[in-house]
Amino acid sequence: xxxxxxxxxxxxxxxxxxxxxxxxxxxxxxxxxxxxxxxxxxxxxxxxxxxxxxxxxxxxxxxxxxxxxxxxxxxxxxxxxxxxxxxxxxxxxxxxxxxxxxxxxxxxxxxxxxxxxxxxxxxxxxxxxxxxxxxxxxxxxxxxxxxxxxxxxxxxxxxxxxxxxxxxxxxxxxxxxxxxxxxxxxxxxxxxxxxxxxxxxxxxxxxxxxxxxxxxxxxxxxxxxxxxxxxxxxxxxxxxxxxxxxxxxxxxxxxxxxxxxxxxxxxxxxxxxxxxxxxxxxxxxxxxxxxxxxxxxxxxxxxxxxxxxxxxxxxxxxxxxxxxxxxxxxxxxxxxxxxxxxxxxxxxxxxxxxxxxxxxxxxxxxxxxxxxx
Amino acid sequence: xxxxxxxxxxxxxxxxxxxxxxxxxxxxxxxxxxxxxxxxxxxxxxxxxxxxxxxxxxxxxxxxxxxxxxxxxxxxxxxxxxxxxxxxxxxxxxxxxxxxxxxxxxxxxxxxxxxxxxxxxxxxxxxxxxxxxxxxxxxxxxxxxxxxxxxxxxxxxxxxxxxxxxxxxxxxxxxxxxxxxxxxxxxxxxxxxxxxxxxxxxxxxxxxxxxxxxxxxxxxxxxxxxxxxxxxxxxxxxxxxxxxxxxxxxxxxxxxxxxxxxxxxxxxxxxxxxxxxxxxxxxxxxxxxxxxxxxxxxxxxxxxxxxxxxxxxxxxxxxxxxxxxxxxxxxxxxxxxxxxxxxxxxxxxxxxxxxxxxxxxxxxxxxxxxxxx
DNA sequence: CCCTCTCGTATGAACGTTCAAGTCGCTACT
DNA sequence: AGTAGCGACTTGAACGTTCATACGAGAGGG
Numbered sequence: 001x002x003x004x005x006x007x008x009x010x011x012x013x014x015x016x017x018x019x020x021x022x023x024x025x026x027x028x029x030x031x032x033x034x035x036x037x038x039x040x041x042x043x044x045x046x047x048x049x050x051x052x053x054x055x056x057x058x059x060x061x062x063x064x065x066x067x068x069x070x071x072x073x074x075x076x077x078x079x080x081x082x083x084x085x086x087x088x089x090x091x092x093x094x095x096x097x098x099x100x101x102x103x104x105x106x107x108x109x110x111x112x113x114x115x116x117x118x119x120x121x122x123x124x125x126x127x128x129x130x131x132x133x134x135x136x137x138x139x140x141x142x143x144x145x146x147x148x149x150x151x152x153x154x155x156x157x158x159x160x161x162x163x164x165x166x167x168x169x170x171x172x173x174x175x176x177x178x179x180x181x182x183x184x185x186x187x188x189x190x191x192x193x194x195x196x197x198x199x200x201x202x203x204x205x206x207x208x209x210x211x212x213x214x215x216x217x218x219x220x221x222x223x224x225x226x227x228x229x230x231x232x233x234x235x236x237x238x239x240x241x242x243x244x245x246x247x248x249x250x251x252x253x254x255x256x257x258x259x260x261x262x263x264x265x266x267x268x269x270x271x272x273x274x275x276x277x278x279x280x281x282x283x284x285x286x287x288x289x290x291x292x293x294x295x296x297x298x299x300x301x302x303x304x305x306x307x308x309x310x311x312x313x314x315x316x317x318x319x320x321x322x323x324x325x326x327x328x329x330x331x332x333x334x335x336x337x338x339x340x341x342x343x344x345x346x347x348x349x350x351x352x353x354x355x356x357x358x359x360x361x362x363x364x365x366x367x368x369x370x371x372x373x
Numbered sequence: 374x375x376x377x378x379x380x381x382x383x384x385x386x387x388x389x390x391x392x393x394x395x396x397x398x399x400x401x402x403x404x405x406x407x408x409x410x411x412x413x414x415x416x417x418x419x420x421x422x423x424x425x426x427x428x429x430x431x432x433x434x435x436x437x438x439x440x441x442x443x444x445x446x447x448x449x450x451x452x453x454x455x456x457x458x459x460x461x462x463x464x465x466x467x468x469x470x471x472x473x474x475x476x477x478x479x480x481x482x483x484x485x486x487x488x489x490x491x492x493x494x495x496x497x498x499x500x501x502x503x504x505x506x507x508x509x510x511x512x513x514x515x516x517x518x519x520x521x522x523x524x525x526x527x528x529x530x531x532x533x534x535x536x537x538x539x540x541x542x543x544x545x546x547x548x549x550x551x552x553x554x555x556x557x558x559x560x561x562x563x564x565x566x567x568x569x570x571x572x573x574x575x576x577x578x579x580x581x582x583x584x585x586x587x588x589x590x591x592x593x594x595x596x597x598x599x600x601x602x603x604x605x606x607x608x609x610x611x612x613x614x615x616x617x618x619x620x621x622x623x624x625x626x627x628x629x630x631x632x633x634x635x636x637x638x639x640x641x642x643x644x645x646x647x648x649x650x651x652x653x654x655x656x657x658x659x660x661x662x663x664x665x666x667x668x669x670x671x672x673x674x675x676x677x678x679x680x681x682x683x684x685x686x687x688x689x690x691x692x693x694x695x696x697x698x699x700x701x702x703x704x705x706x707x708x709x710x711x712x713x714x715x716x717x718x719x720x721x722x723x724x725x726x727x728x729x730x731x732x733x734x735x736x737x738x739x740x741x742x743x744x745x746x
Numbered sequence: 747c748c749c750t751c752t753c754g755t756a757t758g759a760a761c762g763t764t765c766a767a768g769t770c771g772c773t774a775c776t
Numbered sequence: 777a778g779t780a781g782c783g784a785c786t787t788g789a790a791c792g793t794t795c796a797t798a799c800g801a802g803a804g805g806g
Contacts, residue, residue: 022792034756117480133437447764
């Protein structure tokens with residue numbers, strides 16, 4: 001209203017290109033810095049008329065708060081570190097890459113962003129220490145938690161916020177994780193195969209001892225006993241390597257009767273089954289059912305039925321847990337779903353192509369009526 | 374030397390946990406803020422004795438400069454945006470994911486870091502605009518440049534630093550890109566197949582019109598004519614889809630004589646050839662040579678010879694171009710290399726497993742004596 | 747009528763650096 | 777001898793916010 005105390009050369013138009021500051025907006029709207037700040041951060045504290053005027057000026061001047069200044073003053077980066085690995089063990093499947101993408105997609109709704117970093121493999125903790133000490137990030141999203149992982153204890157000790165994608169098997173008292181219920185996924189696979197009419201369902205997994213692998217195998221065991229199909233339920237083991245898998249699959253097929261199916265702990269292992277089957281003239285789907293795990297693009301390419309992880313939902317949960325109130329979520333265990341393709345269909349529907357699709361093809365849309373526990 | 378003007382309670386030990394600031398270091402070393410700053414940023418401006426003392430205190434107090442404060446004062450974020458996409462077209466191969474990882478690995482040596490962001494697909498530019506206006510990033514690394522991509526002109530107009538992974542086909546005057554010489558890669562593949570003794574070498578590519586695909590095809594054409602193998606050199610086309618590829622491959626095989634080989638524009642297309650070959654009882658490698666492109670993990674899994682892109686080197690070049698002096702690099706075109714697997718070996722060496730390896734297996738170590746133009 | 751309370755807004759200071767412009771002492775040129 | 781120049785270091789200010797606090801006006805209570 002009273003607008004004649006500013007005697008400096010007031011220009012109506014946006015003068016130069018240098019980014020406008022909060023002070024420019026304040027002057028233009030005839031209020032103080034703080035009111036502009038409030039208009040953005042605590043709109044309820046500003047009289048509605050003033051608020052409107054300020055917001056109008058913000059729009060007109062195309063003002064965007066300067067992130068570094070906010071970070072400095074707020075003493076918070078609103079950023080989180082995500083460790084990426086020069087794919088030594090970039091096994092089949094970029095679940096983690098996809099997880100990073102989904103985290104990034106969800107970041108804005110938490111007024112945060114992600115900073116990628118690659119610690120020295122010889123001293124991973126130092127990498128975390130450094131990026132944290134610089135104030136570049138407030139915390140971390142862990143993925144690919146190893147057995148006896150040094151990171152969770154280290155972070156815990158320093159009170160650094162973090163969340164893990166993948167259960168913290170070593171630290172049962174910790175609840176800040178999201179994971180996908182591998183057991184439930186494999187259970188679904190077993191039921192699906194039983195319904196499809198396969199006479200016998202075997203398991204091809206990793207050597208016992210890996211928590212993830214054991215969990216998935218448990219799903220198979222539960223499925224088998226639940227069906228009462230019991231009788232004979234052969235299993236085989238192979239490490240994550242195609243040749244090994246092919247060999248193990250061949251031996252497994254020897255022990256399975258006709259019309260059998262195999263559920264696998266990974267798409268790569270499943271690939272081994274496909275290969276072993278073809279080697280003896282069996283057509284996947286028609287002659288032997290095969291189901292993989294992870295729904296990698298290889299699975300899509302090979303028309304392999306596979307258990308799909310709801311990565312987008314996992315990312316959302318991770319954010320909630322990371323930035324939400326300390327009280328909120330507890331651990332989250334998500335139910336995966338099956339992407340059915342030709343490798344588990346006995347009917348010859350898909351013969352002209354390579355299989356029809358009952359489920360969203362690439363699956364990447366993610367998250368059906370996603371269930372959570 | 375003179376150390377008795379500080380009368381405040383001087384504590385020798387690190388007192389509280391709040392992060393030490395440059396002032397704490399200054400006091401501890403008996404110098405001014407600016408000298409500490411200089412010790413870190415312009416060591417040549419500091420007397421060696423003082424320098425040593427300051428650095429010692431920095432170490433002792435575990436001082437790390439506060440990134441936000443630096444960014445604010447320097448008016449530079451030393452950060453660059455990298456757009457990630459919710460993998461609609463996450464076709465076979467995570468070249469881009471791997472590129473992101475390698476960029477991240479190289480970031481520290483340029484005193485920079487990467488911020489991932491996912492713009493609204495309906496207004497990509499707005500996403501760039503916003504993250505830029507907030508001062509969170511100084512520039513961008515583009516990847517997956519589309520035809521008629523709006524981003525390069527937009528960035529150019531605003532003088533925003535950027536570099537592209539992938540040629541800027543639309544803007545020949547722009548030189549700030551790194552790319553992999555697809556033509557040269559395919560040429561290598563053709564020569565390799567000829568040496569291996571395949572009688573005839575066909576091409577399975579994408580429909581004409583995509584710059585990348587046409588470039589790769591040119592490598593095949595060059596290879597064929599260079600070898601004088603000429604005569605009959607059939608080609609076929611398919612879009613990036615396994616069924617299409619399998620069909621096209623079948624038709625292509627019909628037109629090829631015995632002992633022929635096929636070079637493909639992608640691993641997925643090559644997968645189609647493998648499949649078509651097996652459908653008619655041909656053993657890849659022994660009966661028909663197959664080479665793919667991208668050296669995805671699918672290629673590794675299927676023992677498919679493939680052209681490997683030196684992604685790590687590409688990332689390094691991208692950084693050089695992005696943060697280096699305006700004068701430096703010009704465009705960089707990197708030579709890919711061939712990862713040879715069973716699918717292009719006529720001898721039966723690999724029969725017990727699935728093929729022996731002449732080249733670093735997973736290839737991810739990247740970058741042989743990487744050649745650059 | 748005075749006192750207290752609340753609401754809306756304003757002011758000074760601070761966050762932790764680096765820039766720009768000093769000061770001081772010494773050397774070396776004219 | 778005067779002074780310009782240089783090297784080593786210091787000081788005030790600024791970067792653009794938000795925190796903590798203060799202020800003034802009006803409402804409500806005794």
